[in-house]
Amino acid sequence: MQDAAPIAYAHRPKPFGYEVSYRLDPDALFVDTGRKQERIPYRSIVLARLAYAPTNFTTKGYRLTLLLADRRTLKIANLSWKTYFEFDRQDGGYAAFVRALLARAAAANPRLACRTGTPPVLWGLAAAAGALVVAGLIAMGLAATQRGGLTVALLVILFVAPLGWQVHAMVTRNWPGSFDPGAPPQRVMPAPG
Incomplete structure (x- = not known):
């Protein structure tokens, strides 16, 4: 089954870095860092960790960390940095993308470990x-x-x-635990929409 329009998401993970874009293809996650492009098969994602990761007292930051079979990690966040002090919150796009990515990774790898918070x-x-x-x-x-x-x-x-x-x-949002990939907990995800 192929989607009419691919699900995509982009953010700038660092204030002075490149924008990283992601696209959910039928069998792989496509990642474009601005310097290199890569296709990561969903079956090679072995762990997904959702965490609450604010940057200051007023910002609700969230992060998905993926551990791949080759032990590399990939981090996707809801904040996209413009400058050292400015950023955009992309809660709706991040939440929709993460939910779709988790569903595809779990379908391709039934042994996908889904964790919340920090170790x-x-x-x-x-x-x-x-x-x-x-x-x-x-x-x-x-x-x-x-x-x-x-x-x-x-x-x-x-x-x-x-x-x-x-x-x-x-402490309360990053309590260590597990979750079902179809129902990530709200304490480590922005509100959808």
């Missing part, structure tokens, strides 16, 4: 580091308050609130 060891280290930083800042704010440094305490509170929210989002 357990990295998740544990990130959760511990985030908790320690937030706890340290809270302790610093309390110490400043006890010494009469209300300005410092207020500045710490203004910084801890968004940092704590971001750490919470990273």
Whole structure:
């Protein structure tokens, strides 16, 4: 069965890099990096990992990492960088492309492993580091308050609130787990449409 129009997606993964374009052909993922073109058979995709990957306090970033049979990885994200400070969020196109890619990869490789978040060891280290930083800042704010440094305490509170929210989002959304390729969880995918 052949689609009337191929499903395609493009993004610029780095602020000053090339745009990478992808196309879902009937039997392979076509990748054009601007310097090289490649066809990756769907059956050679052995693992798909969806993760929440924000770039700052206000941006919801998502990433699909594919592990290929030859141990190479391919990363596709919903953010496309224009400059070092500007980017476009391509949530709808990314979500539709990822869902279609997962369906084709799972059909071609019934043993496709679908994971969410970060690997357990990295998740544990990130959760511990985030908790320690937030706890340290809270302790610093309390110490400043006890010494009469209300300005410092207020500045710490203004910084801890968004940092704590971001750490919470990273830890809860990137909880390690598995998923069905036909139903990726919303915590690691942008809303469709």
